Amino acid sequence: MNLTTQKRLAAEILKVGVNRVWIDPDQSEEVSQAITREGVKKLIADGTIKARPKKGISSYRSKKIAQQKSKGKRKGRGSIKGAKGARNPKKKAWMTTIRALRTDLKDMRDNREINRTTYRKLYKMAKGGAFRSKSYMKTYARDHDLLR
Numbered sequence: 447m448n449l450t451t452q453k454r455l456a457a458e459i460l461k462v463g464v465n466r467v468w469i470d471p472d473q474s475e476e477v478s479q480a481i482t483r484e485g486v487k488k489l490i491a492d493g494t495i496k497a498r499p500k501k502g503i504s505s506y507r508s509k510k511i512a513q514q515k516s517k518g519k520r521k522g523r524g525s526i527k528g529a530k531g532a533r534n535p536k537k538k539a540w541m542t543t544i545r546a547l548r549t550d551l552k553d554m555r556d557n558r559e560i561n562r563t564t565y566r567k568l569y570k571m572a573k574g575g576a577f578r579s580k581s582y583m584k585t586y587a588r589d590h591d592l593l594r
Contacts, residue, residue, distance in 0.1 A: 455486045460497045470494045547572040564592045
């Protein structure tokens with residue numbers, strides 16, 4: 447039994463694609479009798495012909511990945527995209543380092559570990575990029591007898 451005409455008519459009436467038209471297999475005889483638009487409309491009203499629901503894209507996987515990332519997973523070397531300084535720019539790294547050094551220098555000066563002249567000298571050196579960390583700066587000061 448060829449129901450292609452009925453399917454095509456139903457698709458036009460329901461405003462869906464031919465593949466989304468569902469015809470009740472038990473009543474295929476009755477459907478084959480309907481050869482006009484009116485006949486097909488009547489079958490649609492009866493529920494013999496229906497439009498299948500649209501297939502959506504499941505967001506399950508993306509939600510699961512997002513949940514894992516919120517826990518801090520899936521962020522290893524293989525997942526990183528972009529240049530070396532894309533996630534943590536050079537300037538930001540520099541700002542973090544220099545702020546820590548300057549705070550430490552101020553504390554050392556206020557606690558009278560170093561005098562004003564030494565403070566100035568170390569401050570300028572820090573600005574020039576001589577120290578990579580606080581511990582490195584303190585080691586330098588100790589080795590060069592700059593501490594009181």
